[in-house]
Amino acid sequence: PEWEACVSGSVKLAEELGLPVVATHPTxxxxxxxxxxxxxxxxxxxxxxxxxxxxxxxxxxxQFFIPPETMAEHFADLPEALENTVEIAKRCNLHITLGKNFLPLFPT
Structure with a gap:
C-alpha cells in the first residue's frame, strides 16, 4: 500500500541528488x-x-517474476527508469542452468 509514496519519495530524492532512477521489482x-x-x-x-x-x-x-509489459505499465510515468534498467542489464553476463542442482562438495 505504501508503494506509490515510496516510489515518489525515491524519485524526488534522486532528483534532488542528481541520481538516475532504476525500475525494480522485488522478486x-x-x-x-x-x-x-x-x-x-x-x-x-x-x-x-x-x-x-x-x-x-x-x-x-x-514477489514473482513479472512480464516486461507489466513493468512497462508500472513505470509508464518514469520511462528513464526503464531505460536505466536496460542499460544495467546490458552490462550483466549471467548464464543459469535451470532444472539441475549444483550442490557444494563437502568432505564426508
Missing amino acids: QFMSRDDFNAHEARVCIAGGWVLTDKKRPRDFAPS
Missing part, C-alpha cells in the same frame, strides 16, 4: 504459485500453521 519466486509452497515450507520448518497470524511473513505473493 523471490519464479511464479505466483511458488509463494504458497514457500509459505508451507516456512511453516513446516518453524513449527507454525498457515493460519497463525503471529508467524513470520517475510515475503508477499506479488
